[in-house]
Amino acid sequence: MAVPNTNWRYFIINTNNNSKSAGKKLKLVLLYCQNCVANNRDINLIATKAKEFTLRTAVLPCSSKIQAHIILKILDNEADGVEIVVCPDEKCHFLAGSIRAKKRVEYVRRLLDEIGVGTDRVGLTQEIDLSCDDLIEIASRRIAKIKSSYEEGDNL
Amino acid sequence: MIFAEKKPMAEILEKLTGYKKILVVGCATCVSECAVGGEKEVETLAPLISLAFKEKGLHIEVFTATLEKQCEYEFVEEIAEKIENVDVVLSLGCGIGVQALAERFPDKPIYPGVNTSALTIREEAGVWASRCAACGDCTLADTFGYCAVARCAKSLMNGPCGGTRKDGKCELNEENDCIWNLIVERAESRGELDSISKVQKPKSWSNGRHGGPKKVIDEVQRV
Amino acid sequence: MKLKTNSNLEKVLAAGHFAVTVEIGPPKGPAPGKIIKKANTTKGIADAFNVTDNQTAVVRMSSIAASKILHDEGLEPVMQMVCRDRNRIAMQSDLLGAYALGIRNCLCLSGDHQSFGAGGKLKGHPGSKNVFDIDSIQLISVIKGLRDEAILQGGDSIDSPAAFFIGAAWTPLGQPEKFRTIRLAKKIEAGADFIQTQAVYDIDRFKETMKRAEDMGLTEKTAILPGIIVPKSAGMLNYMNSNVPGIEVPEEMINRMKSSSDPKAEGLKITVELINAIKEIPGIKGVHLQAIETEYLLPDIIKSAGLLPRPKL
Numbered sequence: 001m002a003v004p005n006t007n008w009r010y011f012i013i014n015t016n017n018n019s020k021s022a023g024k025k026l027k028l029v030l031l032y033c034q035n036c037v038a039n040n041r042d043i044n045l046i047a048t049k050a051k052e053f054t055l056r057t058a059v060l061p062c063s064s065k066i067q068a069h070i071i072l073k074i075l076d077n078e079a080d081g082v083e084i085v086v087c088p089d090e091k092c093h094f095l096a097g098s099i100r101a102k103k104r105v106e107y108v109r110r111l112l113d114e115i116g117v118g119t120d121r122v123g124l125t126q127e128i129d130l131s132c133d134d135l136i137e138i139a140s141r142r143i144a145k146i147k148s149s150y151e152e153g154d155n156l
Numbered sequence: 157m158i159f160a161e162k163k164p165m166a167e168i169l170e171k172l173t174g175y176k177k178i179l180v181v182g183c184a185t186c187v188s189e190c191a192v193g194g195e196k197e198v199e200t201l202a203p204l205i206s207l208a209f210k211e212k213g214l215h216i217e218v219f220t221a222t223l224e225k226q227c228e229y230e231f232v233e234e235i236a237e238k239i240e241n242v243d244v245v246l247s248l249g250c251g252i253g254v255q256a257l258a259e260r261f262p263d264k265p266i267y268p269g270v271n272t273s274a275l276t277i278r279e280e281a282g283v284w285a286s287r288c289a290a291c292g293d294c295t296l297a298d299t300f301g302y303c304a305v306a307r308c309a310k311s312l313m314n315g316p317c318g319g320t321r322k323d324g325k326c327e328l329n330e331e332n333d334c335i336w337n338l339i340v341e342r343a344e345s346r347g348e349l350d351s352i353s354k355v356q357k358p359k360s361w362s363n364g365r366h367g368g369p370k371k372v373i374d375e376v377q378r379v
Numbered sequence: 380m381k382l383k384t385n386s387n388l389e390k391v392l393a394a395g396h397f398a399v400t401v402e403i404g405p406p407k408g409p410a411p412g413k414i415i416k417k418a419n420t421t422k423g424i425a426d427a428f429n430v431t432d433n434q435t436a437v438v439r440m441s442s443i444a445a446s447k448i449l450h451d452e453g454l455e456p457v458m459q460m461v462c463r464d465r466n467r468i469a470m471q472s473d474l475l476g477a478y479a480l481g482i483r484n485c486l487c488l489s490g491d492h493q494s495f496g497a498g499g500k501l502k503g504h505p506g507s508k509n510v511f512d513i514d515s516i517q518l519i520s521v522i523k524g525l526r527d528e529a530i531l532q533g534g535d536s537i538d539s540p541a542a543f544f545i546g547a548a549w550t551p552l553g554q555p556e557k558f559r560t561i562r563l564a565k566k567i568e569a570g571a572d573f574i575q576t577q578a579v580y581d582i583d584r585f586k587e588t589m590k591r592a593e594d595m596g597l598t599e600k601t602a603i604l605p606g607i608i609v610p611k612s613a614g615m616l617n618y619m620n621s622n623v624p625g626i627e628v629p630e631e632m633i634n635r636m637k638s639s640s641d642p643k644a645e646g647l648k649i650t651v652e653l654i655n656a657i658k659e660i661p662g663i664k665g666v667h668l669q670a671i672e673t674e675y676l677l678p679d680i681i682k683s684a685g686l687l688p689r690p691k692l
Contacts (some may be wrong), residue, residue: 069199076204112204112207310514312511314517314565316554316558316562318489319492320555322624324555328495340555353565357520358517
C-alpha cells in the first residue's frame with residue numbers, strides 16, 4: 001500500500017503570487033542541503049540581505065528530499081523561481097542525493113519547457129562551504145536569469 | 157503490474173482547454189508503481205497544468221485527489237463530493253480506472269492522462285519491461301518460463317526467426333534479448349532441447365482479447 | 380519417386396538437376412508494366428521465380444497478384460507468404476485462391492516486423508496492427524494439410540487438395556547457431572520440401588552448418604538452395620555484415636570489392652564464384668539468386684555459371 005508522503009508540505013507556502021509583470025519585485029525560493037553551508041548562524045536572517053528581490057530559504061535535511069512536485073508547487077503558487085543548492089556529486093553524504101536532485105531538477109526543466117514556460121525558472125548549484133553572501137550571490141544570478149527571460153517573453 | 161505512460165502535455169492541455177475547474181485523480185496502485193499516476197505524479201501535474209494555463213493568461217483551479225485503487229467502486233466513492241465542484245476530471249489511472257470514474261460519474265467528462273500500454277515487471281528502479289500479453293492460454297511451461305507471446309516481437313511459438321542479432325538481441329529493438337535465444341539457452345542448460353525440437357501447434361487466441369470482450373462470472377463469489 | 384505436386388521446381392529437383400530460383404520484387408503500385416518487364420527479362424533463366432510478400436513491411440503489389448502475372452507470362456512463381464499481415468483464415472483463403480490461379484509453390488516466412496517499413500525516405504505503416512496468428516512453421520503444416528489431407532487448420536475439409544510444393548527459409552548462421560539446424564529439422568518435420576537460405580558469402584562457415592544438417596539426415600529429406608545476393612559495393616557488403624542477422628561476409632571479400640576499379644563487375648564475378656563454390660558442397664540441390672531491383676543482371680550471371688539452358692520437363 002502506498003503511504004502518502006506528506007512531510008513535503010513543509011517546503012511549500014501558498015501565497016498565490018501572480019508575478020511575471022514588469023516592475024513587480026521578483027521572488028525566489030532557495031532550498032539548500034544542510035551540508036552545503038559552512039557554519040553560518042546568519043543564515044536564519046538571510047532574507048534581510050536580499051535587496052532587489054524577495055528571498056525565502058529552507059534547509060533540506062538531504063538533497064534527495066527534493067521532488068518535482070515541490071518545485072512546481074512553489075512556482076505555481078509562491079515564487080518566480082526556485083534554486084536548489086546541493087553538494088557536488090562526489091561530496092554527497094547520502095551518496096546518491098545530489099545525483100537524484102540533479103535528475104529531478106532536469107526533469108522539472110523539461111516539463112516547464114514542454115508547457116512553454118521555459119527552463120530559466122529553476123536552477124541547480126552544486127557547491128560546498130557556502131556562506132550567506134555566497135547564497136545571496138547564487139540567488140541573485142538566478143533572479144537575473146528569470147528577469148531577462150520575462151523581458152524576452154514580454155518582447156515577443 | 158499494469159503499466160502506463162504519461163501522455164504528452166500538449167495533448168492533455170488541449171483536452172483541458174475551456175474548463176475552469178479541473179480535478180486530477182491519481183491511483184496509488186499500478187500507476188503509482190510505475191511512477192506515472194500516483195500521488196507524487198498528481199501533485200506534480202496539478203501545478204504544471206496551472207502554470208501552463210497561467211502562461212496563456214488563463215486562471216484555472218486545479219484540485220487533486222489520489223485514490224487507493226481507481227478500479228474499486230468503494231474508493232471511487234471517496235471523491236463524490238469533490239467531483240461536484242469541478243467541470244472536468246483528468247484521471248491518471250489506467251484505462252480501467254478512467255472507466256470506473258466515468259461509470260460512477262456519467263455527467264462529468266473524465267479524460268485519461270496516461271496511455272495504458274503493457275503488463276510489466278519492474279526489472280530494476282526505473283526500468284519496466286513487458287512480461288505478459290494476457291493471451292488467455294498460458295503455455296509458460298513449454299517455454300521454460302519465458303513468455304514468447306509477450307516478449308517475442310512476432311509471438312512465435314516455434315522461434316527464433318532469422319532476426320536474432322549476433323549479440324543475442326532482437327533486431328527490432330536492441331534493448332531486448334531475443335526471447336527465443338534465451339529459451340533455447342535455458343532448454344540446453346537443463347538438457348531438455350527435445351521439448352522445443354518438436355513443432356508447436358497453432359495457438360488458440362480465443363480466450364484472450366481476440367475472443368471478444370470478457371465478462372466472467374463466478375457464482376460462488378457473487379453472493 | 381512420386382511427385383507431390385505438378386510444380387516445375389519439384390520436377391527439376393526430382394530429376395536430379397541443380398535447380399535455379401531467382402527473386403522478383405513486385406512493383407510499388409497497381410500497374411503491372413514493371414513486373415511484366417521483369418518477367419520478360421528473366422524468362423527461362425530459372426526453374427522458379429520467388430515473388431516477395433510486402434518485404435520489409437513495405438506495401439507493394441501483393442505476392443498472389445504478382446505471382447499470377449508471372450504465371451501468365453509463362454514463368455513459374457514461388458509465392459512468398461509472411462505471417463505478419465494475415466490470420467489463418469485469410470492465409471488459407473489466399474492459398475486456395477492462389478492454387479486456383481495456377482500457383483504451385485509457396486515459401487513460408489515469419490515476415491519482418493511492420494516497424495521496418497518506416498525508414499529512410501519511407502513513412503511506411505509503423506502504426507499498423509500485426510497479426511502473427513500462426514508462425515512460419517505452423518504455416519508449413521497448414522499447407523501440408525491442404526495438400527495431403529485436403530483439410531483446413533481448424534479441421535474442416537476442403538473440396539479438393541491444394542497441392543503446393545512447400546518452401547521454408549533457413550538462417551544457418553543466426554544466433555543461436557546450434558539450434559538453427561534443429562529448427563531446420565522442425566521445418567522439415569512440418570513439411571518443408573525445399574529450403575532457401577539467408578545470403579551466403581562465407582563458404583567455409585556455410586560448409587560447417589551444412590555438415591551439421593547432413594549429419595542430422597536433413598539433406599536427404601529436403602532440397603537446400605543457398606541464397607546469394609549479388610553484391611554491388613563494398614559498402615553494401617559491409618552493411619549486411621554488420622546489420623543483417625545471419626549474414627557473414629569474409630573481410631577479404633569486402634577488401635576485394637573496395638580495391639576494385641569496377642565494383643559492379645567485381646560483384647558479378649563474386650556471385651559466379653559463389654555459385655560454383657556452393658555447387659561443390661554435399662547436400663546442396665540448387666541455388667537461389669537475388670539481385671535486388673536489378674533483376675536484369677541475372678541472365679548473364681546464370682549463363683556465366685554454366686547453368687543455362689534450364690531443363691524443360
